[in-house]
Amino acid sequence: MAEIQLRNVGKRWGNFVGVDNFDLTIADREFLVLLGPSGCGKTTTMRMIAGLEDASDGEILIDGKVVNDLEPKDRDVAMVFQSYALYPNMNVYENIRFPLKVRGIAPEEHDERVRRASAMVELDEFLHRKPAELSGGQRQRVALARAIVREPNVFLMDEPLSNLDAKLRVSTRAQIKNLSHELAVTTIYVTHDQIEAMTLADRVVVMKQGIVQQVGSPTDIYDMPANTFVASFIGSPAMNLMEGEVQGGTFRTEHVEIPGLSAPDGPMTLGFRAEDAGISEARTGQITAPIYTLELLGDATMISVRVSGALVSVKADKSFRAEIGDMVSFSVPVDICHLFEAESGARLGG
Structure with a gap:
């Protein structure tokens, strides 16, 4: 022993x-x-x-x-x-x-x-x-x-x-x-x-x-x-983290609007994993922005956009085709979102 x-x-x-x-x-x-x-x-x-x-x-x-x-x-x-x-x-x-x-x-x-x-x-x-x-x-x-x-x-x-x-x-x-x-x-x-x-x-x-x-x-x-x-250190890629504001249960920042959150009003960091979100048709998703980069991974395509200075990535199907600069829309389900206090970085609710 x-x-x-x-x-x-x-x-x-x-x-x-x-x-x-x-x-x-x-x-x-x-x-x-x-x-x-x-x-x-x-x-x-x-x-x-x-x-x-x-x-x-x-x-x-x-x-x-x-x-x-x-x-x-x-x-x-x-x-x-x-x-x-x-x-x-x-x-x-x-x-x-x-x-x-x-x-x-x-x-x-x-x-x-x-x-x-x-x-x-x-x-x-x-x-x-x-x-x-x-x-x-x-x-x-x-x-x-x-x-x-x-x-x-x-x-x-x-x-x-x-x-x-x-x-x-x-x-x-x-x-x-x-x-x-x-x-x-x-x-x-x-x-x-x-x-x-x-x-x-x-x-x-x-x-x-x-x-x-x-x-x-x-x-x-x-x-x-x-x-x-921890969120930014674990995962490949690391968790997407976006700084913004929650008002009336909706998280907003540049290119982003995610309603339906159970969170107090005020500054907040919202995170989600690349594999948990998806591509949304006709710009109906919660994040809509021009493509910053595309990476072919073999089994998937990694699409990244810039949101308030941060890179936000989503895994799409390997058959996804687009060009840098094209507009893309990501669907981010509320139940996969992680919320962190803006100042301390601690997970909301422990």
């Missing part, structure tokens, strides 16, 4: 706050993703769990035991970094085996454990090669195997896919997903890529400037973003 508790954990450097009041329990065998832009505190949080950074405030517990004063080697965690950090003079077999030698594991166990770990990441035919003879994806798999061979209580993964090209990222992501199911080990995974977060996580923690914005399942965060920051 490896439940991790972060009790009001914080990290400061002088007056700069890197992580503020992080309070969360990570369940045994849970796959938790820390998601946010560069500088939001996600890697710092992971490094505090690993013991590579000292927490300025709060307590970190692993299996109910406070580990704040324990050395990294005594916390029974294995880390996979963005850089592969392989030993260039050792072949793949020896790179994977190295943690066993360092930790004093009985030599007669080494071969079986190395081969079991390499089989999990499909490296059996590369065990004799040096890192220089491997592709980026293969090197990252060696780093994964080196973490697996330790059989730790906790896996910590810091942007492990960011150095890979798009195709390798997809296949390695699938491998990590399968491994997490097979190994059933508590995993904390740091990324700025919301697709990785949505596909891998049991729960996602969205962070901004050291502060947790929302914690929930990928579905919760996608369907019910807590504020405009």
Whole structure:
């Protein structure tokens, strides 16, 4: 069992706050993703769990035991970094085996454990090669195997896919997903890529400037973003957000009129997902504007218009044809709209 508790954990450097009041329990065998832009505190949080950074405030517990004063080697965690950090003079077999030698594991166990770990990441035919003879994806798999061979209580993964090209990222992501199911080990995974977060996580923690914005399942965060920051960070494309005014239950801004809303009068930000709206015939929709850009995605056509300085996108059928500058009308059903307070950005009604 490896439940991790972060009790009001914080990290400061002088007056700069890197992580503020992080309070969360990570369940045994849970796959938790820390998601946010560069500088939001996600890697710092992971490094505090690993013991590579000292927490300025709060307590970190692993299996109910406070580990704040324990050395990294005594916390029974294995880390996979963005850089592969392989030993260039050792072949793949020896790179994977190295943690066993360092930790004093009985030599007669080494071969079986190395081969079991390499089989999990499909490296059996590369065990004799040096890192220089491997592709980026293969090197990252060696780093994964080196973490697996330790059989730790906790896996910590810091942007492990960011150095890979798009195709390798997809296949390695699938491998990590399968491994997490097979190994059933508590995993904390740091990324700025919301697709990785949505596909891998049991729960996602969205962070901004050291502060947790929302914690929930990928579905919760996608369907019910807590504020405009989460709405703008999750989704591909991100949620459309339009600043305007509600009067008598009708939201208005340039090119936009959406009646039937249950909301107080005043300034408001209205959001909706590109796939939830549609093209309306004869300019009868709630948004009517000239086309700013068209993108063919293969399975759909993404149409964007400009509304009060913001780009608003809707997914149309792949057969949709038009030119930039043509007028287009979007139908935006009231029940798919999200409302956020204009000043704070918080979701209306919590």
